[in-house]
Amino acid sequence: MHKDKDSKPHHHLQPVQAGKGQMAVYDPLVNAGFDDDDTIDLRDYWRILVKRRWTVLAVIAIVVVAALLATLLMIPEYRSTAQLQVSPTSGRVLAFDDFANDPAMQGRGFQEYMNSQIEILRSRTLAEQVVRRENLANHPELNGDIRQRSVLGELRSVLGTVRGAIGPDDAAGEANSARDPVEAAARRLRQRIEIQPVRNSQLLNVSVSSFDREFAALVTNALVAQFIRNNLQRRIEAGTEAREFLEEQLADMRITLERSDEALMDFARDTNIADLDERLSMARTALRRLGDRQSEVQAELVQISAWRDLIDQGRTSALDPIVNSPVIEDLERRLLEANTEYTRLSATFQDQFPRVQEVLGRIAQLEQEIEDRKTTIIENILARHDNLTAQDASLATAIGEREGGILALNERAVQYNILRREFETSRELYDGLLQRMKEVGVAAGVQENNLSIIDAAQAAMFPFKPNLPRNLALALVLGVMGGVGLALLLEFLDSSIRRVEDIERLVDRPVLGMVPLVKVKDREGKQKKRPEIIEDPEQSISFYSKTRPSSGVSEAFRSLRTSLGFSTAEGMPRTLMVTSSAMAEGKTTSAVNLATVLAQNNHRVLLIDADLRKSRLHREFNRPRSPGLTNRIALFENNGKDNGAISPTFIDNLFLMPSGNSTPSPAEMLSSDRLGKVIEGCKRAFDYVIIDAPPVLGLADSLILSRRVEGVIFVAKAGTTGKENFRVCMKRLAQVQAPVLGIILNGVDLDSPEYAYYSSYYYNYEGDSDDTEEDAPKLRQTAT
Structure with missing residues (x-):
């Protein structure tokens, strides 16, 4: 059989079993496309919406009609707005920084500061202050006598009436609310306050809504005025608190200064520290001289020790004092001359010859003088070595004593300097606190408010609520969204087979x-989708x-x-x-x-x-x-x-x-x-x-x-x-x-x-x- 190249694979028949004389048997579940196609086809959604268009239109109509009724039931509301400037810092009256200047107001955290001010404007405390100051606790809008009407509100009112007729279940709750009318009025007032910062500026738009245009302006101006008064009062209180804090710190610092001065004086008196610098200078000079002398002795001792080593080794002839001695050199020259003369005479005469005897005597005398001279030099070297060794030890002892004395003097100087620095620091802190306290006293008397009213609130000419066109447009959008959503939901909840594609899947x-x-068509000419069996067979749909x-x-x-x-x-x-x-x-x-x-x-x-x-x-x-x-x-x-x-x-x-x-x-x-x-x-x-x-x-x-x-x-x-x-x-x-x-x-x-x-x-x-x-x-x- 011819196969279309575009036909789907699961349309081909797969034989499962075929017996003799029978046609092939097929398994309809083989290769069934149970997985839904995930491809989104916008035409499918459009088909669903057209199919369930009456559902969509019904939802739209219900939402729009409900919005229309709710809008028509609402009482007109008026909104009055006052514009307030929040400066990042107050004017500098003094040459020094104002104690009330918050670092957050210096630019880096100004946005956080603005947010804090907005929350203060919405605070419960400020609202209660306005209610008390303007005596608004019994105003009909703030005590609950006048409320905004709505469809749900009317239903709740009816239900409340029915419950009240049945039994006073809410009596206790109403009694509790009536115990503090100021708190209840403040709570309702806060619901009517709206704060809107003006972008890229230091301005805030403060608005209050009301059913009475004059009342809205009155409350708005009262709210802004109370906010400014509270801000100034906080700055004055901050100055008072700062002065009290500085007074406490100044008293503590005065005691600390006195103690530091007393400790310094006692130490100077006990250690006689008056001529400490001169004594240190003299000690350091003597120590320097002893050190120089010890260096000279040690240098000479090194040479003498070398000569003594030669003496101990028996190499006295190598000693520099002997080798370089002019006396020994002269004696050795004369001895050489005598030996030369003896050699000459002994060639002619016997040793008993008087002239030979004289020469021999002179030779013996010269040799004895040379030996005596060397002995004297060696003895001098040994004596000098012992003398230098004793001097070196004596100098080392003297230097140690000098160094100990200087160290003791230095320790006294360090302790003295510590006490002196503590005294000076305490004096500086004391002087600074004293000066700061004076500044705070002056600043507290010249405080300025960083808040100011740019535009006071005025009675609005037209209500801002209800906005019928906006409400209907919003209802239309919500209705369309709800209708489309409901249509899609009903479609996806429908588990029946409707299209060929459903079977193929x-x-x-x-x-x-x-x-x-x-x-x-029935007898009235209207179409019916569910025909019944007709008595005449030839008129039945089966035929x-x-x-x-x-x-x-x-x-x-x-x-x-x-x-x-x-x-x-x-x-x-x-x-x-x-x-x-x-x-x-x-x-x-x-x-x-x-x-x-x-x-x-x-x-x-x-x-x-x-x-x-x-x-x-x-x-x-x-x-x-x-x-x-x-x-x-x-x-x-x-x-x-x-x-x-x-x-x-x-x-x-x-x-x-x-x-x-x-x-x-x-x-x-x-x-x-x-x-x-x-x-x-x-x-x-x-x-x-x-x-x-x-x-x-x-x-x-x-x-x-x-x-x-x-x-x-x-x-x-x-x-x-x-x-x-x-x-x-x-x-x-x-x-x-x-x-x-x-x-x-x-x-x-x-x-x-x-x-x-x-x-x-x-x-x-x-x-x-x-x-x-x-x-x-x-x-x-x-x-x-």
Whole structure:
């Protein structure tokens, strides 16, 4: 079969089971599109609004009328406004900063300051002060005698009257309110106050509303004046509090100053601290000199210690004093000369020679002098080493003593400086507090108010409430919103099947056709959407395909006949069952019209009424109920003869088998094997067998019959068949593997916006709905 590339995948038939000699069985729930499409289509919303336009209009009308009545019931209210300036800082009268200048008023936190002033204007305390000052506690508007009228208020008043007649339940509450009339009046006054800051300025618009224009101006001016008085009083009180605080601080600081002065004097007297600086200078000079002397001694001691080390090592000849001594050098030169002379004489003379003896004596004398000189130098070095060591130790002791003395003097100086700084700090603080207290005293006498009235309130010429155009416009907007919301809510709460798309989302079966809703006229000429069975069979809607072949209903069933011809690979099934979820959904009408269009196509068609509980076909065709199907099952004969159970109808080629006598157990009757033989016999005798079956919900009859036929057609009525019921029916049919061919959507209202497209398709047929059967042959040839 040719497949349209734009067709949806879930419209293809998926075979589940096929036995020998039977057509394929399909599961209508396979690949069912249970997931709703999340795409928002504005046309769907427009369709809903057009469909439920009367609901939307009704809500709009109710809201607008209610707003109109409420507005007309309201007492006119007047509003008086005074303009107030709030300066960020007061004028500087003194050279120093004013104690009352709030840092928040210096620019950085001015917005917070303005918000604080607005809340003060709305405060309970200010309102009570105005009520007391102007004696407003018994004013009719503030004691509750005069109130704004409203629809709800009038209803509450009526209910209050009724409750008062029944019993004084509210007497205690009223008595409590009357105990403090000022508080009650202030509470009502605060409800009438409105504060509006002027953008990008230091101005506030203070407004009070009232039913009396003069009273509104009076209260507004009184409120602003009291606010200014309170602000000035707060600044004066702040100055008084500051002066008292400074006096307390000054007394405490005076005691602290005296104590600091006394401690400083006692310390100076006890430590004789008068010449402390001179003593420190002398001690530091002596310490410096001792240090210099110790450095010199230690430097010389280093050299002497090196020479002593050479002496200890026996290397006296390497000592600098010996090596560099001119005396030893002269003696060594003379000794060298004597040794030279001895050498010369010994070559000639013996040692006993007087001249040799003299030379030898001189040599011995020179050697002794040299040795004595070296000994003297060594002794001097050792003595000098001991002397320097003693000096170094003595200097170290002296330096330590000097440093200890200087440290003690420094500690006294530090303690003295601490006490002196405490005294000086206390004096500075005391002097500052004394000066500040004087300034506060002067500032308290020259306080200025940073609040001023720019425009005083005047009596309003016209009321600001009620505003009829604004209220009606707002009511219109709210009505539209409420109406649209209610329409959408009702639409989404509607769980019935209304469109083809609903079926496509619920089950994977094609919609074989849509049958338009027939609107017949009653005796007064008004249209009715729910036709009843008419005594004349040819006037019944079940026979529209016969009596009105050019109508939309007839065309719908001819289209259904064509769709069934392509429903399977073998063509149109010969045995068909028509069922629905419940009664009054059009299954019988659909079965009769389908049988009619098949008969009009020159086919022998048998229409069987298998609804043994609520049989209807015999009344549609004005035939007796029996003999019929139950009789045929009970008295089955294999010869294929009808035995009176099958009778012709007034429609050519269409025969009827009514339900027959009633049976106490329809399910057992339909589940018998003889029913299958009856259907097979009818199949051999007729081209098509159409079975009008009972509803699926709550009964097993249709499930049993579905296994006896080659195809099942399910009828769903638009706006009646519930989605959940439809889904349950499809599931039950799938469980028994019923060969569901598709669904007929019955009762489609082509005048509804939901079917605007289909309405344009059917309009020609609806326009010719008055045609009679005289035109049927020509139209039948066209259809076939």
